[in-house]
Amino acid sequence: MNLVKIDSKNIYYPPGGILMWIILFLELLTFGMALVAMVIYSKDEPEVFHSSRLLLNSTFGLVNTIFLLTSGFFMVKSVESFKVNNIKKSSLYLKLTMLGGFLFLLLKSFEYFEKIEAGLSIGYNTFFSFYWMLTLFHVIHVLVGLVILSSVYFSLNKKNMDLAVEDFEASATFWHMCDLIWLLLFPIIYLIF
Amino acid sequence: MKNQIYFKVLLSLLALTILAAFVAKFGFDLKATAAIILALFMVKFLGVAFYFMQLKKAHFFWKSAVLIFVSIFLAIVFVSV
Numbered sequence: 001m002n003l004v005k006i007d008s009k010n011i012y013y014p015p016g017g018i019l020m021w022i023i024l025f026l027e028l029l030t031f032g033m034a035l036v037a038m039v040i041y042s043k044d045e046p047e048v049f050h051s052s053r054l055l056l057n058s059t060f061g062l063v064n065t066i067f068l069l070t071s072g073f074f075m076v077k078s079v080e081s082f083k084v085n086n087i088k089k090s091s092l093y094l095k096l097t098m099l100g101g102f103l104f105l106l107l108k109s110f111e112y113f114e115k116i117e118a119g120l121s122i123g124y125n126t127f128f129s130f131y132w133m134l135t136l137f138h139v140i141h142v143l144v145g146l147v148i149l150s151s152v153y154f155s156l157n158k159k160n161m162d163l164a165v166e167d168f169e170a171s172a173t174f175w176h177m178c179d180l181i182w183l184l185l186f187p188i189i190y191l192i193f
Numbered sequence: 194m195k196n197q198i199y200f201k202v203l204l205s206l207l208a209l210t211i212l213a214a215f216v217a218k219f220g221f222d223l224k225a226t227a228a229i230i231l232a233l234f235m236v237k238f239l240g241v242a243f244y245f246m247q248l249k250k251a252h253f254f255w256k257s258a259v260l261i262f263v264s265i266f267l268a269i270v271f272v273s274v
Binding site for chain 1: 199200202203206207210211213214217218226227230231233234237238241242244245246247248250251252254255258262266269270273274
């Protein structure tokens with residue numbers, strides 16, 4: 001394993017890498033601006049937004065938040081184990097991290113199925129247009145995150161493992177970014193209107 | 194010790210999430226409810242960024258960039274809601 005001491009206090013080396021943080025800020029700005037637009041649109045149709053919000057199952061949103069936060073915790077543990085060269089533990093925690101992501105997607109699919117069955121599709125009203133666009137865009141991020149984590153998992157379990165700490169940390173940062181985006185979406189879409 | 198900190202952070206994040214859902218369900222004043230939910234969101238967001246993403250070990254620039262982003266976002270949402 002390639003263990004190089006990185007000085008995270010250096011402005012050019014934030015944990016996870018500077019490119020990952022630039023992507024993270026771009027993503028946060030994109031989702032942030034869309035959510036601000038959603039809140040501004042809600043001023044024109046407060047009743048529509050309130051009644052539509054009540055059609056969402058906030059328990060699903062709550063459970064999905066718990067899945068992603070717990071998954072993020074296991075991601076931290078996986079990186080920590082990797083840093084002390086405990087590959088077996090790191091691999092186990094990584095599996096638990098991915099399990100959190102799969103459970104999130106499973107529940108989200110069930111939620112989407114329910115909405116489609118009830119006829120609450122993307123064109124139903126302004127609230128549901130935002131709901132579908134924002135949550136589906138986030139789901140794409142989770143899917144990409146799972147692909148990245150799967151690739152890390154296979155690298156980790158190779159006979160001649162040559163995974164670098166920086167690559168592992170960058171993947172972890174991407175996964176935590178999915179957490180952060182969900183933390184932006186959950187209160188605004190599911191709770192405040 | 195480090196593991197305990199992460200576990201405590203996770204428990205706090207879960208507790209704050211449940212609290213936010215509880216406030217949304219039983220809050221009666223829209224503005225006050227929104228203020229509490231957004232404040233809880235900010236704590237959770239910073240908890241994930243500073244602990245899980247190790248931002249507390251990063252350069253001041255990255256810490257302040259995240260703080261500025263989340264503050265501006267919250268201010269705009271709170272004023273608009």
